[in-house]
Amino acid sequence: MHVLVLGGTRFVGRAVTDQALAAGAEVTLFNRGQTAPELYPDLETVVGDRTVDLSALAGRRFDLVVDCAGYFPDVVARSASALRDAVDRYVFVSSVSVYADQSVPPHEGAALLRDDSYGGRKAACERVVLDHYGDRALVGRPGLIVGPHDQTERFSYWPRRFTRSGPILAPGDPTDPMQWIDVRDLAAFLVGATPSGVFNVVAPPVPMADLLDACAAAAGSDQEVVWMSTAELLAAGVDPWMGVPLWIGDPQWSAANLVDGSRARAAGLTTRPVGETVADVLAWDTGRGGPVEEPLSTDDEKRLLAAH
Ligand SMILES: NC(=O)c1ccc[n+]([C@@H]2O[C@H](COP(=O)([O-])OP(=O)(O)OC[C@H]3O[C@@H](n4cnc5c(N)ncnc54)[C@H](OP(=O)(O)O)[C@@H]3O)[C@@H](O)[C@H]2O)c1
Numbered sequence: 052m053h054v055l056v057l058g059g060t061r062f063v064g065r066a067v068t069d070q071a072l073a074a075g076a077e078v079t080l081f082n083r084g085q086t087a088p089e090l091y092p093d094l095e096t097v098v099g100d101r102t103v104d105l106s107a108l109a110g111r112r113f114d115l116v117v118d119c120a121g122y123f124p125d126v127v128a129r130s131a132s133a134l135r136d137a138v139d140r141y142v143f144v145s146s147v148s149v150y151a152d153q154s155v156p157p158h159e160g161a162a163l164l165r166d167d168s169y170g171g172r173k174a175a176c177e178r179v180v181l182d183h184y185g186d187r188a189l190v191g192r193p194g195l196i197v198g199p200h201d202q203t204e205r206f207s208y209w210p211r212r213f214t215r216s217g218p219i220l221a222p223g224d225p226t227d228p229m230q231w232i233d234v235r236d237l238a239a240f241l242v243g244a245t246p247s248g249v250f251n252v253v254a255p256p257v258p259m260a261d262l263l264d265a266c267a268a269a270a271g272s273d274q275e276v277v278w279m280s281t282a283e284l285l286a287a288g289v290d291p292w293m294g295v296p297l298w299i300g301d302p303q304w305s306a307a308n309l310v311d312g313s314r315a316r317a318a319g320l321t322t323r324p325v326g327e328t329v330a331d332v333l334a335w336d337t338g339r340g341g342p343v344e345e346p347l348s349t350d351d352e353k354r355l356l357a358a359h
Pocket of ligand 1: 057144193
């Protein structure tokens with residue numbers, strides 16, 4: 052199998068590339084050669100800017116293209132059109148942010164945004180891919196994507212926090228559902244023998260307390276965990292959208308961690324245990340070295356705990 056990866060050198064595309072290589076595929080990357088160009092010295096990289104010109108791919112043929120980081124429908128239209136006769140299948144990495152109503156658990160048939168937001172544009176990109184490729188298209192809608200090389204710090208904050216001293220602020224209720232997809236499980240689904248169609252790509256939700264237990268275990272920590280309720284955090288002026296990492300205090304987003312992933316599971320999605328993701332993220336985080344700008348600073352955490 053010859054896989055073309057549009058992107059491939061930051062986070063999702065990197066996992067897709069690694070997965071395709073592990074599966075024995077030949078991989079060609081298409082990007083501008085700006086992001087981590089040293090990553091895959093043995094792979095062919097076709098250099099180009101997808102917003103302008105994909106002619107460097109003219110005349111090429113691939114079994115599969117994985118479009119890892121398409122954000123604008125006109126840009127996705129450019130690649131979808133340029134590759135229409137060059138690939139058998141077009142895989143597009145979308146997002147659960149496409150759903151118009153995040154207050155009820157979204158399933159694949161739910162209404163989509165049609166505005167100019169990130170989610171609305173991703174939904175428009177999906178339409179472009181589906182219009183061009185029909186039943187040759189696979190649209191994956193991941194939830195929060197986590198794992199090694201995730202630079203957003205939303206997830207890595209938690210295992211890392213358990214390596215620091217002092218009482219740990221835990222947001223909301225211990226039973227609050229948390230949901231994500233490990234980037235490696237996402238990649239396996241996207242380049243595996245997945246049927247065509249549109250799929251939410253998420254792991255089953257787990258209680259926040261289970262995530263924190265896994266973090267404590269990975270870090271070998273027995274530090275005190277102090278739960279602050281959503282009402283308390285909101286009263287303290289904390290930003291309801293991840294003012295504390297992973298916590299969502301906005302009722303309009305109450306089902307953001309309850310996405311229905313059953314369709315993908317039936318189509319072959321498997322998800323690794325929480326403890327494995329946490330341990331691998333902590334190992335990656337420890338290994339990368341250097342200071343990290345914490346999404347919740349030590350001072351802010353202390354201030355909130357003092358008001359508890
Ligand atoms: N993080 C989350 O929780 C989350 C949740 C749901 C969905 N998503 C989706 O996950 C994806 C994340 O993508 P990623 O950044 O990790 O993908 P990636 O493929 O690992 O990295 C982005 C790639 O795009 C290339 N690129 C950027 N601009 C380009 C251009 N104009 N022309 C050609 N190549 C270009 C970059 O290389 P160069 O800079 O060298 O060109 C880089 O290789 C997105 O589709 C996002 O919507 C994320």
